Structure formats: C-alpha cells, structure tokens
Amino acid sequence: MTHLDTELQILKSETISMWELVILQMRKTREAFLQLDKDLAREVIMNEKRVNSYELKIDRDCEHIFALFNPVAVDLRFVLAVLKTNNNLERTGDIAEGIAKFIINAGEPFDQNLLKSARVIEMFDVGIEMLSDVLNAFENEDTALARSVFKKDENLDEINVKANSVVGNYIANNIDRIDESLYILSTIRKLERVGDQAKNIAEEIIFYIEAKVLKHRSQP
C-alpha cells in the first residue's frame, strides 16, 4: 500500500463516519418530528456542529492530498468525489437542523392525518434509505446500488409535487392550523432536497468508479 493509498483510506473512513452521523441526524429528526420531541430536536441542532467539523476536516484533508500527492486517474476522481460528497452531506446535515428548528417552533403535535396524507414520514424513510444506499454504494464501490437511488428520488419528487394540493386542502378546512401546515409543507420541501443530495452523491460515486459524468443528463 502506497502512502497515498493510506491517506485515501483515512479519507474514506472519515467520509463514512460523517455519513453515518448525517444519517443518524436524519433518523433523530424523523423521530423528533413524529413525536414533536423538542429535546431530541435540540440534540440534532447541537450535533450539527459535529457535521460541520467533519466538513472542515474532510475539506482540509482533500486539499492536503491534492497539494502533497498530486493524485491522478481513479485516485483523482475519488478525491474529487469525496470533496463534492462532503458538501452534499453537510447540506443534508443543514436540512436535518432546519427541520429540527421547525419542531422547536411548532406549538403542538402535528396532525397525524395530515402527516399520513402528505406522506411526510414516507419521505423521511425514503430519504434515509437513499442516504444509506449511497453510503453502501460508496463503501463497496457498487454503482448498481448507486443507480438505484435515481428511481427513489423520482418518488420523492412526486410526493413533493402532490403535497401542494394536500396541504392546501388541509389549510382550507383547518384555518386555525396554518402555521403547522406551513411547517409540514416546508419540511416536505426540505426532504425533497435530501433526495437531491443523495442523487448528487450517487452521481459522484458513478463518476469516481466508472469515470462517467451523469450530471445534467435527463436519463442517468
């Protein structure tokens, strides 16, 4: 194993650790959202600092690898992919923090019927599953698994589009619950972004393993 291989291995381990933390953040946010557990939401907000620390550390490590080792070919693509994935994970962490803030600001537990009809928990589950799939794809260099998340992202997009009318109808019938409805709609928007981040990461994994650029293509 060359010195560069060792550095790349460390970088991969750090990225996986950050990834696991972000997935945990999303899981806690889901739990806090479902139970309106404000303490758990505060914990998510506190832990966001750890996500940010990972981001800074991985950025710095990538910079050092570029400067000191001049990686090329698959090594270069790997470091580039990690650099971008790092950014996507940090944003996913921000999303979890943003939803946690809604939970803290919300006055009363969310209407379970609305959560069900707007399919919010399903969105949480699909988003978390996508993050786990791309993590496994990254760990095992499995591009087929990476590609599988594109379909799941379409599912999230569809739920997001339909949510407008679902939440709109709810507001029309529950005029006293506008704040709560808007929190839910905003959460749906954020969860749709989780899918986008996971999809971006999948594209980076495919780029690094297969040297194929899938960005901005209609049929990945």
Place this chain on the structure above:
Amino acid sequence: MAGTILKAKNFNAFFGQNQVLKNINLDIMRNDVVAVMGPSGCGKTTFIRCINRMHELTPDATAEGEILVDDKNVYKMNLIVLRRKIGMVFQRPNPFPTMSIYQNAIAGYLLNGIKLTKSKKDEVVETSLKRVALWDEVKDSLHKKGTFLSGGQQQRLCIARAISLNPEILLLDEPTSALDPISTSKIEELIYELKKNYTIIIVTHNMQQAGRISDKTAFFYLGEVLEYNVTKEIFTNPKHEKTQNYITGHFG
C-alpha cells in the same frame, strides 16, 4: 502547418537478440508536445534515439520497420540532413567544454562546416539564446566557457544549440532530471514557448511534468506502446489498467 510530422510504422528495435521495441505505431502531430513515459527499461530512450538514428551507433543495435518524418523514412535519409531536422537534448547538460557560450550556440554550424558571416553568426547566437530565454543572463559574458553557467543555464544553452539549426523536431531525454525546481520550471516554460515553432518529444519520469507540459502522452511498457492519448485523458481516465497502475504509483 498542421498534420502529422512523425509516423512510426511497425517499428522494432533490437540490441543483439534482445528486442527492446515491439511493433511501435505512433503518429505525432506538428507542434505537439508528446511525453514519453513508462518504467525504466521500457524502451522510451531507445525510441527517441531511433528517431534521430543514434540507436544504430550502439554495436549490435538494429531496427526494423519505418519511422517517417515529413513522410520520408529516416533510415533512408542523409544522416546530416536528418540531424538538422531533429535536434536532441540529453539528461545532463553537456555544453562543449572547450567552447565559449557564443561558440556553443552556433556549434551546429561550426561542426557542420557551415560558413557564416560575423553578423549572421551574431544574429543566430542572439536569436537562439533569446528563444531559450538565456540572452539577458549571458549577453555580457558570451565569450566565457559554457561550463561556467549554472546547470539550468547550461541546459538552456544546450537547447539553444539544438534549435540554432532550426530543426523541426526536438527530442528531449529527461532534460530536467538533473535540475533544481526553479531551473526545471524555466525549461518547462521554455518548452511551452518552443512548441509554437517545434514539435517536441520529451522522455520524462516526472509525471506531473508530463501533465503540465504535454499535449499527448505515450505510455511505454516492456517495449510496447500500451496507450497513446491526449494527456488529460491519460491522467484522468486511462484506458489501460497498467497505465493507471503506473501513474497512480501501484506498479509491480
């Protein structure tokens, strides 16, 4: 003038029974900088020594196939004409030790017995030294021995000597491996400038250098060209596993 300047066709080279180049097929475009890379003993230097027929100077060395420069087989060309078309610079700076800087710069003319007027000589010396960005550093000491210069300056003097006869192709055999980073950087800038007028084939072990200065890279392995492509492709997405292993340092 665009187009192919050098073409190797089914080219093989031997030292006695030992085949060191195997069926080389390579087209080099005019004004390209081509880096020749590969592990030690893969035939890089032999290849460029075949282009200007230095290979045949070694006892027992033979070659088969064709190397065409401007569509003419170098093995059928007059050697003096060929060497005027193709200049070469070696790993260690080797200005002629008994000659001054001035004489070194026009050594090609002196050694070929080409007579020049004093003013023409002055012009060739100044032009050649300016092309290698050495003029300002040596213009006041042109009659000192070339060996008084620093290693980097000596190497630029050798390049000036090689281009004074206006060759079409410059062969550079690890021209910076004996130089410090500043001198290396000057030679690399020089290569970038020289490519406007010349086609350059450079053997280098320094992969970052190949990446910085070359348009195309040929990867040699065990006497064969395994991969020849645009340098950006070779360094980002090499097609051959051995190329990838070599450039990422996983060879062997």
